Structures are given as structure tokens and as C-alpha cells.
Amino acid sequence: MARKVGRRGGNIVTIHDVARHVGVSPMTVSRVINGEKNVREETRAKVMASVEALNYSPNLAARSLATQDSARIGLLYSNPSVAFLSEFLLGILSESSQSGAQLLIESCEGPEGATAALEKMKAAGCDGVILSPPLSDSTRVAKILQDMKMPFVGVAMARPDPNVSCVTIDDFKAAGAMTRRLIELGHRDIGFIKGHPNAYASQIRYDGFAAAMEKAGLKIDPGHVAQGYFTYRSGFDAAERMLSQKVRPTAIFASNDDMAAGAVASAHRLGLEVPEKLTVVGFDDTAMASSVWPELTTVRQPISDMAGLSVRLLLDQIKGHRSGRPFEAVREVRDFSLIERQSSADIGSASS
Amino acid sequence: MARKVGRRGGNIVTIHDVARHVGVSPMTVSRVINGEKNVREETRAKVMASVEALNYSPNLAARSLATQDSARIGLLYSNPSVAFLSEFLLGILSESSQSGAQLLIESCEGPEGATAALEKMKAAGCDGVILSPPLSDSTRVAKILQDMKMPFVGVAMARPDPNVSCVTIDDFKAAGAMTRRLIELGHRDIGFIKGHPNAYASQIRYDGFAAAMEKAGLKIDPGHVAQGYFTYRSGFDAAERMLSQKVRPTAIFASNDDMAAGAVASAHRLGLEVPEKLTVVGFDDTAMASSVWPELTTVRQPISDMAGLSVRLLLDQIKGHRSGRPFEAVREVRDFSLIERQSSADIGSASS
DNA sequence: AGCCTGTTTGTTAGCGCTACCAATCTGGCA
DNA sequence: TGCCAGATTGGTAGCGCTAACAAACAGGCT
Incomplete structure (x- = not known):
């Protein structure tokens, strides 16, 4: 059967196109773009060149479907300064769209209102949660999440907690x-x-x-x-x-x-x-x-960077959580400047 | 062969689970959750009930892979008031993550800097662009996009242009x-x-x-x-x-x-x-x-609503663009309030 | 009853990618 | 030369979903 010319009108470059162009298998191309080792340097270079030439960029939907590591992450915030939120969102957003994570945003009134919001996230199938300040410092919120066995990362946490992953400055x-x-x-x-x-x-x-x-x-x-x-x-x-x-x-x-x-x-x-x-x-x-x-x-x-990093940490943690790897809190401290x-x-x- | 228990540790509910639970085919479930007609009311109700019961929520990655309408949309902004941007982002973000669109954000210095940013978006494979004010009002930017044959939607456009889709208030x-x-x-x-x-x-x-x-x-x-x-x-x-x-x-x-x-x-x-x-x-x-x-x-x-709507309009337009449907500008006017x-x-x- | 139209459901195949395993190729060593 | 470990590549299958077609079913007509 003649292959459908793609249900989309367009002419999207797939990994197969690159593979054919280079003369290797799609799998090899996949390895190159994912930076895996055990690919001969020469092959890697050729693939890279083709990727450039064909202007290939991977289909994130397909990737996250295949890897099964598509995650839904929740962002919980409570009345932070709006300017702060804006920067925060930019970071979260750009990182999560790059890693193909789905985002669910909820706000709540202080730590007290968090329970309902977190329940809602859980019900919506969130695999993890990012906490913006001041929620990130709330032991109460942390407790709820730990009880739910839900991975989470706090941003701009000031309270050092050895059991919680976070991104902060000093x-x-x-x-x-x-x-x-x-x-x-x-x-x-x-x-x-x-x-x-x-x-x-x-x-x-x-x-x-x-x-x-x-x-x-x-x-x-x-x-x-x-x-x-x-x-x-x-x-x-x-x-x-x-x-x-x-x-x-x-x-x-x-x-x-x-x-x-x-x-x-x-x-x-x-x-x-x-x-x-x-x-x-x-x-x-x-x-x-x-x-x-x-x-x-x-x-x-560097709020935006910190937020982006928190997404990466969270995704990592979710992956670990799924594979049963024992949890290990990470504390990333970023530089501030005057x-x-x-x-x-x-x-x-x-x-x- | 025994089916792998899912490569992820979890027990994610799929459309098949729902189908089995109700006793229909996955296709029927798909129809229900997509609100298609030609499903008997009774069946629809049963499916809905199971979706609730199993707490099913569709995998967006799979959906956009299947429908092929996964789109990459660019958001171009230039020094708007930050508070405006924040609201704007919220709307764009929540809508685009709901519809599984990938987002690419670029800023530029006034309409003059737009060319480079748009080139970059094009190179990155963007299928369409959303313009925040005041870029949305720039005839120059509109011209560039039209020349690129790139679908776009303007938000909060004040200049009525019959050839440009936009979302505004009066x-x-x-x-x-x-x-x-x-x-x-x-x-x-x-x-x-x-x-x-x-x-x-x-x-x-x-x-x-x-x-x-x-x-x-x-x-x-x-x-x-x-x-x-x-x-x-x-x-x-x-x-x-x-x-x-x-x-x-x-x-x-x-x-x-x-x-x-x-x-x-x-x-x-x-x-x-x-x-x-x-x-x-x-x-x-x-x-x-x-x-x-x-x-x-x-x-x-209603900035956030307007932004969300603009994403939907854009996706629609991209779909039309792909299927060769002739372009038809849409002008949505939202209500303001004092x-x-x-x-x-x-x-x-x-x-x- | 028998035919036809329209509605409702099911089946098949494949979207683009990667996990997993099998196949091939290298070079070192006996 | 022959054998083996390791490096490098390829083949197969399937992630969850839906387009497209096929089948089954209803009801109105002659």
C-alpha cells in the first residue's frame, strides 16, 4: 500500500528522513540526538550534519509517548508578588514545554488552602508538584505531599530541610x-x-x-x-x-x-x-x-532559571519514583547578585 | 507474549481500560471524550461514568501524535508591561498545555527586532505565531508573517485589519x-x-x-x-x-x-x-x-482569556492552513468591564 | 418482507519515537 | 589463525490514541 503522504499537509522531517539521508538506521539517529555514548564519532558528526541540513527537530509528543516518561506536573502558588510569579512562570513554562511535561497550575490561599488544591492535582493525575514560595517553606504542605507519596520540589526555600529537594539562593x-x-x-x-x-x-x-x-x-x-x-x-x-x-x-x-x-x-x-x-x-x-x-x-x-531547574529536578525525581529508586533530596543553590x-x-x- | 506491565512503574489508566470497563471498543470511548456526535446517549453516559470512576484522563502526547495536529506555536512579545505579560502568559500557557501545543517564546525590541525573532521561530519549526501588543498592531510584523506564509493571531489589536485574525476588546x-x-x-x-x-x-x-x-x-x-x-x-x-x-x-x-x-x-x-x-x-x-x-x-x-482564545484560534488556523482550507480572518471581541x-x-x- | 438510508459501533493501521535485544564489527590476545 | 569481549549498529515491537474504513443495526419506504 502506498504510504499516506502524511495526514498533515506538511512535509515534516522525521527521524527516518534523517536516517535515510545519512544512510544509517533511525535508531542510530535517535542515539545521537539523545547524546548516548557508544556511537562512533564519525557517525555522530554525519548525523549531526544531516540534522542541521534537514532542520530536523524531534517530535516531543512521539518521544514522550515512547519513553513513557511524559509527566504531568503541578505548580502550586499562593499570592506571591505578581512580578515574581511572572518570572517564575516563564522559567517553568519554557522548561516544561521543552521537556514535554504537562503543566497544571493551581493557586491557593496560604498553606491552609493547599490541601484542596493538592487533592485536585492528585485527582488530575499529577506526578509531581512544584512549590513556589512561601508554600515551599511550609512544613504543613510538605507533610501533605509526603503523605500522598507525591514527589515535589520547592523553589526559593529558605528553610533547609534534608528531606526536601529544592532550588534556592543563599x-x-x-x-x-x-x-x-x-x-x-x-x-x-x-x-x-x-x-x-x-x-x-x-x-x-x-x-x-x-x-x-x-x-x-x-x-x-x-x-x-x-x-x-x-x-x-x-x-x-x-x-x-x-x-x-x-x-x-x-x-x-x-x-x-x-x-x-x-x-x-x-x-x-x-x-x-x-x-x-x-x-x-x-x-x-x-x-x-x-x-x-x-x-x-x-x-x-535568578528566578526564571531557578524555576526551570526545579522542573528538571522534579522530572528526575518522578522518574526515580517510578523506577523505585530510593528518594534522595537534592539542594541546588544558585548565585545571587547585587x-x-x-x-x-x-x-x-x-x-x- | 505476556504484555509488559507498562514500562512505567505506575498503573496509568488508558482508553482501553475504560473501554473494557464499559464493555465497548476504545474507539467509542474516544468518540465520547472528544464529544463527537453519533454516539447513543445511553452509551455516552455509561462511558462518562467509567471515565469518572477510573479517573481516566487522556494522554495528550498520544493524542497529538495520532491526530498529527500537534503544533508548535511561537509567542512573540516586546516590552509590554510586565504585569500584562504575566497574565498573558498564564492564558497562553494553560490553553496550550491543554491542547498539547508546544510553545516557543521569544521577545524582541520593537517591530524592528521582530524579523530576527521570527526567522528563528521559523527555523525552529513553528507552525504559527501569537503576537502580543504592541506587535499585534504592527503592519510591518504582519507583512513579514504573511510573506512567510505563517499563520498568526494578534492579541489586543486595536487596528482593525480584515486580513488578520485577532482577539480584542473594544x-x-x-x-x-x-x-x-x-x-x-x-x-x-x-x-x-x-x-x-x-x-x-x-x-x-x-x-x-x-x-x-x-x-x-x-x-x-x-x-x-x-x-x-x-x-x-x-x-x-x-x-x-x-x-x-x-x-x-x-x-x-x-x-x-x-x-x-x-x-x-x-x-x-x-x-x-x-x-x-x-x-x-x-x-x-x-x-x-x-x-x-x-x-x-x-x-x-480579560487578558488571560483573550490569550487562551488566541491559542485556540491559531491552532484552528494552522489546521486549516495544513489542509489547504482558504484562510479566513476571525475577529473576536471580548467584553471589558469597569x-x-x-x-x-x-x-x-x-x-x- | 425486502430494499435503502442513516445511525451507531468495531477493526485496522499507523502517528514518530525509543526500549530491548539481536546482529555485526572491531581489535587484542593466546 | 582463531576466539572472545567490547563497541557499534540494526530490527522489532509497542507507547496511547484516533483517521479511515467496514460492519452491524435501526427504521421508513414500496
């Missing part, structure tokens, strides 16, 4: 580095706006700040430390209080960009120019940081 | 509705911050505003119309100028939320309480609108 070091930078700029009285109390990262970032201050022999004015909730409004309010006191800090370090933006707004309202009269710095380097004015000096967390923009300045130009 | 009506609402609140002198000149939507929104003003018999003070660029900073600057004049508007209508947020910041800096002394409203209802304080009154565009939050108030409480 929040302690990062906060310390930013603090040292502020000190270097001449600031002595530095205010701090803490993050949401249910996020462990909040605590760690404060600790990093406090440690750096102490090491520099500087005292932290208790009136210059405020509780925030990672929201713009909470940063605004915290700064409002802090800046209405008799003695004002010359710099404010907010635990995320949204709060820093709120603090800038508050400073403007009180007639304090940023950075001339007040330095304000944030954390995360989300889009918020570069969309307000002045643009924020902040700690960059991004200096216009919201910070040398104390020289400020007056307390 | 920007003219939306801007008019918000304007009327402001007038209803007693505002007579309303300032307007225009969007980026390269986005056609900017023009349309202004036209809608102007038309509503004229219809109400109100004059637009030319000094109260400013050019913006959809960025926070541009909104801030525009408001700064507008509010430093002798006669100030009692309300400012910004063409997007980022600029509205900038305007609020500027008002605060000048000591004008929002909304007591000045009403500020935005457009889009992105996350920015509810993350600043006071939260913004704005025009809601969201009243804390940044707008009755003129009663304001004084000009």
Missing part, C-alpha cells in the same frame, strides 16, 4: 552582601522591612542583615525595623512609620521589591528625595524593581 | 465608558495620559475618551493631555507636568495601569491625596492595579 549571604554594600556607601543607620512572617525567607533575610550589621559593629535601631507582608502597601506603611520618627534611617532595606517600591512612594510623599535623602533597596529583582522610578537597587535572584540602580546613593549626598 | 468603547463614569462622578476637567505612540491602541483609547467628552459637552484642556509610553516613569513625568500647572484636572485617566501608578506616585509627591484631591484611573487591570496603594480603578481587559477601586472618588470630596 538568602542569608545575599542579605548580608547588600547590607555590607550599604555600609560601604556610608550608611550607619539602616532600616529594615521584614517580609511576611509565614515565609521563612523573611527570617533568614533579616538574620543576614543583622549579622552583617553586627559584624560591622553597627547597632540596629529597633524602631527602624518594621514588619511587612511582602506587599506594596505594607512597605508603604512600614516606611511611613519609620520615616516619621525623630531619628530617621538614611537607608531602608526592604525584603522584597514590592515593599521597596512602597517605601519609595512613602518617602516621596514625605518630601524625601530618593536616593538623595534616602536610599531604598529591595530584594528579588522582579519587574517591579525596574518599572518604578527611581529604579531600584536590589538583590537579583544590582545597583538609581535608588541607592552614597551617604555623602544624604543628610540624616 | 478599546474605543472601553475608554468611553470609563470617561462617562468619571463624568458621572462629577469630574469636568479630566486629564489624559496617552500610551506609546507605536501602539495603535493608544490612539483608539484617546479617541474613545475624546468622543465621550465631546458628547457630554465637555472641553479637553490641551495642557491636560500628555504623551506617555506605557511605563511607570512616563506616567509619573506626565502627571508631574500636568499637576504643576495653574489649573489642575480633578481626574487623570491613564492609558494603562503602570502609568496610572506613576501618576499616583507623582500626586503623592506633590501632596495631593488620591482619591481625595485627585482621581486617577488606569486601563487593563493588570496586577499593578491592585498592588499599588490606593488600588486603582481601571478598565478590566473595576472601581480606591483611586477614584466623587468630585464632592475633591477641590480643584
